[in-house]
Amino acid sequence: MSDLTLETVSEIPALRERVKSRRQQGATIGFVPTMGALHAGHTSLIEAAGADCDFVVVSIFVNPTQFGPDEDFEKYPRVLEQDLAKCAAAGADLVWTPDTSSMYPDGFSTHVTVKALSRILEGATRTNHFQGVTTVVTKLLLSCLPDIAYFGAKDFQQQAIIRRMCLDLNIPVEIKTCPIIRDTDGLALSSRNAYLSAAEREAGLSLSRALRLAEEKIAAGETDLEQIKTAMHELLQATPLLKLDYATIVDPMTLEDITTIQPAMVALIAAWVGATRLIDNCQINPASPG
Amino acid sequence: MSDLTLETVSEIPALRERVKSRRQQGATIGFVPTMGALHAGHTSLIEAAGADCDFVVVSIFVNPTQFGPDEDFEKYPRVLEQDLAKCAAAGADLVWTPDTSSMYPDGFSTHVTVKALSRILEGATRTNHFQGVTTVVTKLLLSCLPDIAYFGAKDFQQQAIIRRMCLDLNIPVEIKTCPIIRDTDGLALSSRNAYLSAAEREAGLSLSRALRLAEEKIAAGETDLEQIKTAMHELLQATPLLKLDYATIVDPMTLEDITTIQPAMVALIAAWVGATRLIDNCQINPASPG
Numbered sequence: 001m002s003d004l005t006l007e008t009v010s011e012i013p014a015l016r017e018r019v020k021s022r023r024q025q026g027a028t029i030g031f032v033p034t035m036g037a038l039h040a041g042h043t044s045l046i047e048a049a050g051a052d053c054d055f056v057v058v059s060i061f062v063n064p065t066q067f068g069p070d071e072d073f074e075k076y077p078r079v080l081e082q083d084l085a086k087c088a089a090a091g092a093d094l095v096w097t098p099d100t101s102s103m104y105p106d107g108f109s110t111h112v113t114v115k116a117l118s119r120i121l122e123g124a125t126r127t128n129h130f131q132g133v134t135t136v137v138t139k140l141l142l143s144c145l146p147d148i149a150y151f152g153a154k155d156f157q158q159q160a161i162i163r164r165m166c167l168d169l170n171i172p173v174e175i176k177t178c179p180i181i182r183d184t185d186g187l188a189l190s191s192r193n194a195y196l197s198a199a200e201r202e203a204g205l206s207l208s209r210a211l212r213l214a215e216e217k218i219a220a221g222e223t224d225l226e227q228i229k230t231a232m233h234e235l236l237q238a239t240p241l242l243k244l245d246y247a248t249i250v251d252p253m254t255l256e257d258i259t260t261i262q263p264a265m266v267a268l269i270a271a272w273v274g275a276t277r278l279i280d281n282c283q284i285n286p287a288s289p290g
Numbered sequence: 291m292s293d294l295t296l297e298t299v300s301e302i303p304a305l306r307e308r309v310k311s312r313r314q315q316g317a318t319i320g321f322v323p324t325m326g327a328l329h330a331g332h333t334s335l336i337e338a339a340g341a342d343c344d345f346v347v348v349s350i351f352v353n354p355t356q357f358g359p360d361e362d363f364e365k366y367p368r369v370l371e372q373d374l375a376k377c378a379a380a381g382a383d384l385v386w387t388p389d390t391s392s393m394y395p396d397g398f399s400t401h402v403t404v405k406a407l408s409r410i411l412e413g414a415t416r417t418n419h420f421q422g423v424t425t426v427v428t429k430l431l432l433s434c435l436p437d438i439a440y441f442g443a444k445d446f447q448q449q450a451i452i453r454r455m456c457l458d459l460n461i462p463v464e465i466k467t468c469p470i471i472r473d474t475d476g477l478a479l480s481s482r483n484a485y486l487s488a489a490e491r492e493a494g495l496s497l498s499r500a501l502r503l504a505e506e507k508i509a510a511g512e513t514d515l516e517q518i519k520t521a522m523h524e525l526l527q528a529t530p531l532l533k534l535d536y537a538t539i540v541d542p543m544t545l546e547d548i549t550t551i552q553p554a555m556v557a558l559i560a561a562w563v564g565a566t567r568l569i570d571n572c573q574i575n576p577a578s579p580g
Contacts (some may be wrong), residue, residue: 286540
């Protein structure tokens with residue numbers, strides 16, 4: 001079989017059979033879990049997996065349990081044919097498309113929760129979101145059992161929670177977090193950007209502008225983080241159509257708010273633009289500002 | 291290295307290295323998680339693992355998170371030297387003795403919960419017990435990644451919860467449940483039997499007697515399960531020193547109370563004898579009563 005042929009499977013036993021067979025041939029396995037509606041952020045993960053690993057599995061599953069009752073599960077974009085073409089072009093070897101009834105069979109009643117990290121920031125407004133994420137990611141990782149799994153830095157809190165979960169539960173998979181991919185105007189790529197009108201998209205640019213502002217201030221020697229947070233708030237709150245949820249600077253591991261400069265920091269922003277929730281972030285290292 | 295030499299490891303990387311090396315040689319891996327204080331119930335699990343698998347790992351870890359604040363974590367028997375001798379005699383190849391700080395490192399905050407099944411029966415009085423069990427069993431299974439893991443039928447609810455958890459989270463391990471081992475007087479073996487005085491031990495025999503009564507009534511054609519439950523209650527409540535928690539007949543998968551005869555049933559009893567909590571059970575198949 002040619003390396004250029006993209007295989008697809010839906011059932012877990014078929015997935016495991018393919019992974020086992022490739023592993024027995026000595027291949028290392030990379031895994032990119034997605035909800036489909038793939039953009040260049042996702043394909044950068046697939047490419048990173050291809051650079052590290054011999055066999056790259058992509059899952060496409062719009063997981064119902066991580067959407068709140070008032071969220072966009074129903075309207076979340078589903079474009080499987082386009083996604084498969086993008087997977088093939090990015091170098092994926094196998095696409096796994098589980099169906100909901102096999103992921104959540106009758107009587108399903110198990111949940112994985114990362115307590116402290118799941119209640120703050122995104123978790124403060126999206127009550128059961130991270131429990132849905134950690135449960136499905138556990139299932140996806142244990143079904144595929146890759147050597148390395150790839151997540152995007154845009155969902156910074158998500159990757160921090162997943163790292164904590166894998167450490168705490170001894171899930172035998174290495175987690176790699178890949179950089180945010182942005183459009184040329186600075187907007188972080190997200191499947192939800194498709195919901196934005198032109199005016200909303202313009203408003204959405206304030207997130208990356210506020211992050212750049214924080215970065216520049218720290219690079220210029222500002223050490224008063226409260227002053228920097230205030231400047232981010234002012235920029236965002238002055239943006240028409242935008243409703244700020246949070247804009248803060250936290251420790252990258254604990255996600256706790258920090259008030260003094262430390263070697264590793266991350267600025268995190270969440271805001272609604274119209275009916276669409278956008279998030280963005282930027283890791284800041286004061287020794288080598290980026 | 292001779293098959294009769296028992297190896298021990300404490301760190302997870304060392305455990306994984308040994309398991310990986312044996313698996314690469316084609317060995318199948320059996321795993322028996324225990325809290326030590328081994329008795330013939332445990333050694334029957336080790337022997338069952340040895341009959342099925344090429345390499346048998348036993349873990350010994352008194353898991354603090356499954357004990358309630360008023361329970362017996364501190365006084366739980368710890369007899370490592372004797373346990374190692376019993377493991378060797380029963381045919382174990384490797385004993386893994388993780389320490390608490392490596393199982394629950396700083397910042398640990400992840401929990402696995404099987405909701406419905408964990409709140410009833412044992413879970414009704416032991417509030418966080420099963421969350422402690424499911425979290426540590428996930429960690430143990432994912433650290434060792436055996437082909438098959440062995441649990442005793444005495445903790446019937448525990449094995450039902452672990453089966454549900456493995457199914458729900460796609461933990462790639464087969465679960466086998468092995469029969470209860472009893473002393474000649476009928477008392478189900480338990481590490482906690484060591485706490486019993488002679489009089490308490492005599493009282494504890496009422497559990498197996500009540501189960502035998504239920505079994506005999508069903509074998510004799512009794513179809514009124516409420517009548518059978520009442521007879522079990524009467525026998526237990528007439529026992530000096532014994533304080534009944536529950537005595538019931540449930541569905542083996544859902545653990546829900548049943549009121550009419552069905553092909554698979556399990557009678558479950560929990561009672562305190564003095565300060566010691568005892569549990570016992572018996573699976574009943576009306577077609578072939580045993």
